[in-house]
Structure formats: C-alpha cells, structure tokens
Amino acid sequence: MIGDLALRFFLGGLIVSLFAVVGEVFKPKSFAGLFGAAPSVAIATLALAYAKQGPDYVATEARSMLLASFAFAAYSAACAALIRRVAMPAWLGATLAWSVWGAVAFAALWGLRLVGSSA
Numbered sequence: 001m002i003g004d005l006a007l008r009f010f011l012g013g014l015i016v017s018l019f020a021v022v023g024e025v026f027k028p029k030s031f032a033g034l035f036g037a038a039p040s041v042a043i044a045t046l047a048l049a050y051a052k053q054g055p056d057y058v059a060t061e062a063r064s065m066l067l068a069s070f071a072f073a074a075y076s077a078a079c080a081a082l083i084r085r086v087a088m089p090a091w092l093g094a095t096l097a098w099s100v101w102g103a104v105a106f107a108a109l110w111g112l113r114l115v116g117s118s119a
Helices: 002-025 031-037 038-053 055-085 090-118
Strands: none
Touching: 002 031, 002 038, 055 090
16 A cells, blocks of 8 residues: 555656656746646556556546546636636636536546447
8 A cells, every 4th residue: 555655656756757857848838837747647547557457447547537637628718718708706717617527527427428338
C-alpha cells in the first residue's frame, strides 16, 4: 500500500517535471501548467493500474478519463460563459456550471452503456 503510494508520487512527480520542461520549451508558457498536473497523474495512475490489473482494466479507466475530460471541457465553457456574458460572480457561475458537468458526464456514461449493450 505505502509502496504503491510512493511509486505513484515518484512517477507523478517525474512526469509533472517532464511536462513542465516541455511547457518551458514551447510558447505560451501556460502550457507548463496546462500539461503539468492532470495528465501526469493520469499517466502514473494508468501505468500502476496496468502493472496490477492488466490492459482491459486500463482501457476502461482510460476511456472513463477521456469521457470525463469532455464533461470538464463543457463545465469550463459553461463557467466562462456564465461569468463573462451573464456577469455573475465567479463562485455562483462555477457552482451553476456543475449542472452542465453532471449532464455531460451522465450523458457520456449513458451513451457508453448504450453502445456497450448493442455490441
């Protein structure tokens, strides 16, 4: 248990550092932050899952991460639209945008199950 956590921290830190280096090389500099956190943790998590559970489990996890990224993109767009166009406070726009995240996430889950049941 502790060994897995230590390995995850090490892999996550290593991959974050690699993404930060890539971000420093390319313009704009915001790439370092954009690619630094979530992809690094996802790659480390998938690598550990592959070692423990095998490729089928990792495929399911990666598919789930991909669908979650669409839900997060929809949340971000809704949040930005509410705050800029409707001119509401950021905390309220972010809170209301969670409903968009939930709708997209559940629609993706429903669609995935629908496709999986027809195969």
